[in-house]
Structure formats: structure tokens, C-alpha cells
Amino acid sequence: MSWTDLQAESGHTIAELYDDERFAEFSATYEDMLFDYSRTQMTVAARATLFGMLEDRDFAQKRAAMYGGAKINNTEGRRVLHTALRLPEDAVLDAEGEDIARQVLDSRAACFAFAEDVRSGAYAAAAGSFTDVVNIGIGGSDLGPVLVAEALTAHCDGPRLHFVSNVDGAALTQVFQNCDLSRTLFIIASKSFGTIETMETAKVALARMKSEVADASVHFAALTTKPALAAEQFGIPAERCFGFADWVGGRFSVWSPIGLPLMIGMGTANFSEFLAGAHEIDTHFQSAPLAENLPVLMACVGVWHRNGCGFPTRCVVPYDQRLATLPQYLQQLDMESNGKRVTLDGDEVAVPTSPVVWGSAGTNAQHAYFQMLHQSPTPQPLEFMIAAEPVEEGLEHLQNILIANCFAQNQAFAFGRTEAEAEALMIEDGMDAEEARRLAPHRTFPGNRPSTLLLYRDLTPRTMGRIIALAEARCFTEGVFWGINSFDQWGVELGKVLATGMLPHVEGKFAEDMVNEALSGPLAHLHTL
Numbered sequence: 001m002s003w004t005d006l007q008a009e010s011g012h013t014i015a016e017l018y019d020d021e022r023f024a025e026f027s028a029t030y031e032d033m034l035f036d037y038s039r040t041q042m043t044v045a046a047r048a049t050l051f052g053m054l055e056d057r058d059f060a061q062k063r064a065a066m067y068g069g070a071k072i073n074n075t076e077g078r079r080v081l082h083t084a085l086r087l088p089e090d091a092v093l094d095a096e097g098e099d100i101a102r103q104v105l106d107s108r109a110a111c112f113a114f115a116e117d118v119r120s121g122a123y124a125a126a127a128g129s130f131t132d133v134v135n136i137g138i139g140g141s142d143l144g145p146v147l148v149a150e151a152l153t154a155h156c157d158g159p160r161l162h163f164v165s166n167v168d169g170a171a172l173t174q175v176f177q178n179c180d181l182s183r184t185l186f187i188i189a190s191k192s193f194g195t196i197e198t199m200e201t202a203k204v205a206l207a208r209m210k211s212e213v214a215d216a217s218v219h220f221a222a223l224t225t226k227p228a229l230a231a232e233q234f235g236i237p238a239e240r241c242f243g244f245a246d247w248v249g250g251r252f253s254v255w256s257p258i259g260l261p262l263m264i265g266m267g268t269a270n271f272s273e274f275l276a277g278a279h280e281i282d283t284h285f286q287s288a289p290l291a292e293n294l295p296v297l298m299a300c301v302g303v304w305h306r307n308g309c310g311f312p313t314r315c316v317v318p319y320d321q322r323l324a325t326l327p328q329y330l331q332q333l334d335m336e337s338n339g340k341r342v343t344l345d346g347d348e349v350a351v352p353t354s355p356v357v358w359g360s361a362g363t364n365a366q367h368a369y370f371q372m373l374h375q376s377p378t379p380q381p382l383e384f385m386i387a388a389e390p391v392e393e394g395l396e397h398l399q400n401i402l403i404a405n406c407f408a409q410n411q412a413f414a415f416g417r418t419e420a421e422a423e424a425l426m427i428e429d430g431m432d433a434e435e436a437r438r439l440a441p442h443r444t445f446p447g448n449r450p451s452t453l454l455l456y457r458d459l460t461p462r463t464m465g466r467i468i469a470l471a472e473a474r475c476f477t478e479g480v481f482w483g484i485n486s487f488d489q490w491g492v493e494l495g496k497v498l499a500t501g502m503l504p505h506v507e508g509k510f511a512e513d514m515v516n517e518a519l520s521g522p523l524a525h526l527h528t529l
Ligand SMILES: O=P(O)(O)OC[C@H]1O[C@H](O)[C@H](O)[C@@H](O)[C@@H]1O
Pocket: 138, 139, 140, 141, 189, 190, 191, 192, 193, 194, 195, 198, 250, 251, 336, 489, 492
């Protein structure tokens, strides 16, 4: 099975493919969740080719290797075991004699105990129990906790959560303004404990706290794989330093101690539900046949759109305000994992890899960029998501409007409206025939623009765990199609190194000629300002 076999299947229109059986043929469910990919140009033959490609690539063995703790991250010599972080209490997982399950459960127990102590006030500041928790972290040490905190606000009954990621100081200043610092806990979240943005921001927070309270150290905890650095640089004692292993990738770390702000905000029972939802998907992903396996099907659609149909982007539109930051979360998950140019062996990949992932919450998206998606000559596939139930009782009417809009968009993108239909509608509305003919091209919708739909009952902690785990498993599967290492991120290195070298020039300490000449122009201008 080859990429050419796949491409040979493209070119059908959704309207031509759609019949009474198509929905049943091109949808799958997991519990209350429906994944509907019937309004795409996927064919039975294309799907069979995609399944064949997975078989050719030893997908089942690769999946088992990941879950079993093999060092599949071959450029860093690391296991990829974020999935172990959501194992249930009675699970057993050994990798080369290392009791992974034990490590996970011990680490979880320590985080849970601290989180509950913060919530109950058993661990408190001199001025009283903590009212605010500020997470200082970036990338994977920020996006997951932010997403889940926003999605599950209705379940958060602990201290208020704040997230400071960018190094520009604006967010930190806001925290200083809005929080009672005498009752604020800062969490420094960094897998490497070397990310300049996080370290420099945390230093500013520590200095400020030293001027505010007698024992600033009480107000700090750290989440990292490098506890020694947390002690050395910030004086954070071992009991408030929650470590994790290097087999937890940053963008897969929300299940690890990196989730501590969430444990504090929504309590450990809710966090356990979140883990349980993800574990359910792990089980489903490992056991369901390909044709019923939601993440596998999602990956097949992704690869079909990217490599079968040639779409360069995918637009994620949750019709669920609580998931407004999901597109940003997926940008890191998919693009950092699968935006690669070489295979596991270092050879150039034969086809394009990760698409550009973008999007925002609906219906807002309708009022911004849907015009382009409906009528521009460059269609892009969409991924819709929606809950059946409203965020709280009494809001059913609003939820129904949301659902109607989502479904209407599904229909409009797939089937459009012909020029003749547009013209007839205007005449029906009383417009004169000549004017209707003039306007018809502008009011025509070409349709045949593919979209998928993920429908779920309600956005509980368990559903949230499932949604993220589905995305992770899909990301892994797409990586198998492309034959790449989805778990390193060498592409972020160069900019970091150059920024370190650039700083002294920005500060004006070195002569201009030490900078690459392409930047000496802007640098010279900067120094005139
Ligand atoms: O958690 P940290 O070590 O501070 O890393 C934060 C982020 O920085 C890096 O640039 C990586 O690209 C991300 O994958 C990571 O999540």
C-alpha cells in the first residue's frame, strides 16, 4: 500500500458519495461519544488503503512498544510512557525491571496529598489558607493545565487558578495586582527547569514575594524532572518538589505532577475521573479493531486529508466555549510532535507531515473566518466538536442554538448551495430576476468541503480525559503513518540557542559585528529607539 494508492482514491465529491448507508459506514462510537466522518471524501477503498498502510508499518507492534515502555523516542533514548500516568491503582507495569506503575502511584499519591492539604488549609501561608495558585510554566507545562482548568471551571471549587507563561511580564504584573500575595501559592512548572521564560519569571515572582512575606519559600512549589535545581535555585524543599521521569514528554504531561494546579483547583476526586477517562481511551485504543477504533479513524481521516487530498491545514472548531483553548493545545501536541522532515532513521519523509492546526470556538468562528472556508478557492477540512448537554441546567435553549449552528455548518460545508438554488431563492423572496442573476455567484456555496464531528454527552472531567487521550493516540498513529519520531522536538532548539547569544546584543553590550548581518539592521534601529 503506497501514498500513490491513497491519492488515486481522491477526487470524489461528498454529494456524490453520500447515500443512506454512508453515516453508518463512516462513523463510530465509544460509549456516549460519536465520531462522524461521513461528510468527508473518504471512500471504503481509501480507508482500506489506510488500514493496509498501518499494517505495513507494524502499527500494532509500535503501539504495543509504546505502551510497554520501549525506548521509542530514539533520538533521546527515552521511553514514552505518559499513558502509564493514568493507570488504575491495581495496574502492573514493569519496563526492564523498573516498576513503572509503583513510581506513578507514589508520585500521584504525593501530589494528591499536597493538593488536598492546600485545599483544606492544612498546608497554608502565615496569613491563612491559599486563595490563589499561580502556575509559572510554558509550552507543555502550561497548555494542558490551562485547557483543563478552563474546560472544567464548573468543577473547580478550590483556590483560584492563574497561569503565567509568557516572559513579557504582563501576565505576572496582573497576578501581582489581582491576588492577595500573602495567600498566594506559586508553582514553578518546568520539566527541564532550564526554560529561560519560566526561570526568569519565577525569579521575579520570588523576589516580589520576599518583599511581601516573611517566609517566601512557603509560597513556592516546583514540578520538574530536576528537583536538585529547584532546591538550588529557589530553595524549594524536597517535600514541595514533585518530580517526574524523563519518559513524560512536555506536551503529554498534564497527567503528571504538571497537573498539580488542576488537582488543587478541582480536587483529587475530579482529577482521578480525568485520569480514568484517559485510561478508558488507552484501553480502547489498544484493543478495538481498526474500523471501530476512534483515534485510529481520526488519524486515518487526518492522513487522508493531508496526504490523500493535499490539504495543508486542519481547522478545529469546538462548539463548546469551555474548549476555546483546545486549538492551541492541539497546535503543540500535533505540530511539535509531527512537524518533522525526517523519518526515525533520518531519511527525508516522502510526503508532507503535520498540517497547520488552527481554529477557535464556534459560533464565534462563524463570525470571523468561516467566510473564507465556505467560499474561497482554497478549502480546508474542519473538525467540529459539540456537547449534547448544556454547561448547567436551564441553559438548554442556548445549547440547542449552538447545536443547530454546528449541524447547519456541517451541512453547509458538505453540500453547499448551487448558483441555480441561490438564484431561485432570491426570486422566491421577491427579487427581480436580473438582480437575482447578478447576485447569484456571490451567494453560491461550492460545498464539498470536508468536516468531521465529535459529539459527546457533556463535558465532565472523564470526558475531558477522553478528549485529550483521543488526541494523543491520534497523534501517535499519524506519526506511525509518517514513520517519524513524534516524541522529540529538535526544531525548537536553534531559536533558543540564538536567543541566548542575541541577548547581550539587545542589551547593547557587544559590538554590532558579532551578530549575523541579517539582524544587525533591526538591532541598530532598536538602539536608536
Ligand atoms: O517544561 P519545560 O522544560 O520548561 O519546557 C517547556 C516547553 O519548552 C520547549 O521549548 C519544548 O518545545 C516544549 O515541548 C516544552 O513543553
